[in-house]
Amino acid sequence: MTDDGMLMNFEIGDAPLLPKQKFQGGRWKDRLAAKRIVEKRISKPSNPSTRELFKENRHTVAVEDYIGPSTESRAPKRQRVDSETGRNVDTAKFISGKLPPGSINIGGPKRSVPIQEETRPAFVSGKLPPGSIKIGGPSRSVTIPEETRPAFVSGKLPPGSIKIGGNRSTTFPEETRSAFVSGKLPLGSIESRGNASQGFTNGGHQTESGKPNQIISSLFSFNPSAKTKFEEPEEEVEPAKPSNAPLTEEMETFTALGLSRRLAAHLSTKLDMKAPTAIQKAAIPEMIKDDSDAFIQAETGSGKTLAYLLPIVERILAMSSDDVKVHRDSGLFAIVLTPTRELCKQIASVLEKLLRCAPWIVGTTVIGGESKQSEKARLRKGVNILIATPGRLADHLDNTEVLKVNTVRWLVLDEGDRLMELGFEDEIKGIVEKIGRRPVSAVRDRINGLDTKALPSRRVTILCSATMKMNVQRLGEISLKDAVHIQADPSDIEATRNDTDGVEVDEKAFSAPAQLKQAYAVVPAKLRLVTLTAILKRAFARRGSVMKAIVFISCADSVDFHFSLFSRPWEVSEEDEENAAEAPPLTKTDLTKDTIAHGTAFSSKTNPVVLCKLHGSLAQNIRTATLKAFTESAEPCVMVCTDVASRGLDMPNVDYVIEYDPPFSAEDHLHRVGRTARAGKDGRALIFLLPGEEEEYVSILASGYKDGKKALTHHTAEDLLRKGFGGTGREWEDRATEWQLEVERWSQDSPKYLEMARRGFQSHIRAYATHVANERHIFNMQTLHLGHLAKAFALRDKPGSIKVPGLRPAKMTKADRSVAARKAKRGEVEEKAPEGERVRKQRKLDLDLPSLNDSAAKRMKQKMKEHMAVASEFNIG
């Protein structure tokens, strides 16, 4: 990394510069020697014309050239030597951190300088006024008093100044110091672009006095820029027609697919479903007539749930005759397994609505986190269709005698690939073995007087997902036999899209709904948090433009942090205080008191937005209540969540999905964005990518999109910040900076929030290490700039010094401690206390992911180690 912020340039005007001589190759010692010889020649040029030229340019030479590695005109340094120590006085001060009165550290870990009002235009325009010098990056400058200029040029320091960095020095008024410490600017200074209210930071870094480990880096400096030149769509792309909408009644009806009039009429009158979707059209007849195992695969939001539930209910209904009806004691006929508890409840709710036309058929759930006793009681009463999470079902199969599975004819593995991904393979194997495949003769038996001919002649397994990861193959091996692959007929999709002009329908296996508008934003790490805030501000600025948005975040700790940050108390200005009573009340219950709040960071009292959080570490009843509140909210609402909400959930009116942290695999991306643009509705999705390697992800996005790159929109952080923070000119920069500093102070001022931020940061990095192997070159831990990333967690810590309490060794007992002390006394190496099982479990939960595998953990450790050891922007000086 370059010496961030240590480059200072004089405005050089139009005068010609001396040619720069570069020294490359060979040993560094040789290069240095060669450089010195050239320097000597230049400082005492033998050729008079060169001498003249040098003289001319003496005050206009770029300091970068002047002090940089290929210096042409380095003036002799004044050596101020301490008579006692023999050390250079300024260096000693610099190292000791003891500053003379009236000065302030700059150039080392503690650097700052006040900015005069007249410098502001220079910041904004990038054009420097006469008498100023550029510091840091291309966009930062500071006016140096005329008398300081010779010191810069000659390296001779005026009295009262201190040396910084190399040959650079300046003096600072005393009042700046307090401004620096308090964060409040003295009159006459302006907020620099990098660090509003903290004074200008040389190089974008400064340390708060008295808090030696804190670094306040500037938001808008040293951000890497995108390496790809993204092509913008030349003209407005015509919005694509929906690809997952229901068919029209003229095209198809439920009765034509083989459903009874009772069921079809119920769908039409009570559920407002007049015609099937394309996947329902393909799956229903197949599952009614045929007893093959099947893999149902179709886009998100295309109605897969009903595609398998309808034929099951139809066939169970068909067992009844005029004399005998199926009832809850007739036996368990179908089991549906789902990876998450939320999805389980959702499917149960769809089933419950469906069964209102046949209330004698009973469905129920067994779900991890719920009361086993009440589940047992329901099972005892009898159930025909059971929706379950695998762990809890396996538990009941082992321990609940009343649960009989000999009549089971369907085993549906909804989101089968996710089931495998979450490591449910053993449970599924056990369940499949227990259910067994009934021989045909047994199936032909009559159950409680019912004719079982309507049921499949053997146990059928149905796999269902929008995507098929490699692990589904393994799942197929465990559970499927001669399965058929059921997909929507492309001509049906074409017909729903009503494309008369012969638009080609992509037959690619996995793709996002065609009408979904996808965008990507290349946002440098430091700007991530402010950019997300800007996007949410903008999205909810006009009431009604966005109703519900979901923000996907990689891990539970980070969700907690962002939820707290976005719901800080409203800042009450004088005006607000008057109408504080108008702040709308939130409907919260005991369960949702910590998971629902106002999104104060991106809404106002007059136009409030509700904020919810959801992740796997929350208690099940809290998860359920929060999801219900989000789903049913009539107010604009944002949910920050982990992937626990990415699969299968059908939440009405979600019109915006933001992938703040990129998904762990391309399949996960399709599921996440699939929470919007469902059943033919419109939707928007935006993914955050870091400049650099992550830009490559754009081609993966394009490959999952029907119209390829053409319809993908590219945003820059600047675009989004300008729109979100508003103002005239570059006012958005100041506003964003101010907001960032405010949240940094918020986290610094409270041990609780500081710990939250640190946990979020650390878990985020751990999660980053778990991207699938074939995408790891894109999400590369080695290129992740942890320092910049810390800023997006409102942290001022050096990344290496961030300790996460969750990773601490378990508490030692008194006895442990005395054993350890005895060992230490004997000179034996003290063993680290073992990490508690509880902590480990908690971590697994926190990530909503399986435990980090060895290589992921190794990659993360390596990265942290590097950051603690390698010179980075955090240990300059």
Ligand SMILES: Nc1ncnc2c1ncn2[C@@H]1O[C@H](COP(=O)(O)OP(=O)(O)OP(=O)(O)O)[C@@H](O)[C@H]1O
């Ligand atoms: N025939 C239909 N007519 C109208 N709406 C329908 C029809 N079938 C399903 N829907 C609606 O479509 C939405 C999506 O259905 P569903 O949740 O089954 O999709 P999915 O394909 O399982 O999606 P995912 O892959 O995300 O789980 C639901 O709101 C559902 O009510």
